[in-house]
Amino acid sequence: MRYDKVFRFLLFTFVAGSIVGLLAGLLVTGPRARAATGTEAVSVTTSGPAESDLGAKEPMTPERAKAMGANEAGQVLVLMYHLITKPEDPTALEPDYSRSALHFQEDIALLKAEGYYPITVKDLVTGSIDIPAGKSPVILTFDDSSQGQYRILDDGTVDPQSAVGILLAAGEDGNWPMRASFFPLLDVDLADRVLFGQPEKQKEKLQQLVEWGCEVGSHSYTHLNLKTSSREVIIKELALSMKKIQEMAGNGYEVFTLAVPFGEYPEDESLLAAGEYEGFTYAYHAALAVTGGPSDSPFSTKFDPMHVKRMEVHGDSLKQAINAAKKSPELRYISDGDPTVISAPADLPEELGSLLSNLGRPVITY
């Protein structure tokens, strides 16, 4: 029968295709598996079939890295937000440290349209930048935990006009995962700024953020000025803020990052790295400044995890930062899509420093 023949032909094609795909997959993943165990720079070459034929990932080569313009030594935008206010007249002037929900929504749409993809501060500092090829990482940081950042409505849903609601909506097309870093306050006079307001929902919010894949870090306990405070008070706040966030988030969550209040570092910065208060030991592995422009790549000799630079989003500042990155594309971080190797041009602009020598994974230069 004709249909029978057609069926057999299709079955044969499917089986044969699967076998070819499987064999080719083994062929092309072999070299990478070996390369990943080395710590020296390598140039992996392969004569395997084109990626589009198989849907399998090929090992990174200088040619492929170059074709996608990969530059993982490039600069990363770390954006800083404080208050997110209700939507308003888009032409109205925003007070300092606030962004209207409408403008925030536009910021995210702009970032998506311009090829950015969200990660957290911890992802940056640990070099776990697992984003699609050709994309640039961006980090959204939220200080001071006002309710506009994360509001739960009476019916239990997330307010679509709060930052979290806007981010969730942005992710509905599958191209914007829920990734951001939050630095809540724990005890200040403004009740709205204590753990996103809504006292009965504080724990639920922290746990939900962590579950989504967001980072929750410390911003001290009381928005302490670390520059003008005594060692004892600094140690106490750095310890207790970490302890309380970890207790509330539960499930073994570990705070990694400190957003330094006012960007005022203590004279003795070793207090950030480690300390102990009443039997609780803490260690911060990253600390955020409040200014400085785009951040250096964590794979660059210029990167300082305890002084990660940030940019406040205000007025047109994000548009300007994106336009600056377009004018100097050689400075922009572009992912090769493979977090197990680091790809970058061999000749880096001076502003980017040079690639660290101890990255613990293969380096592809072109």
Ligand SMILES: [Zn+2]
């Ligand atoms: Zn603050």
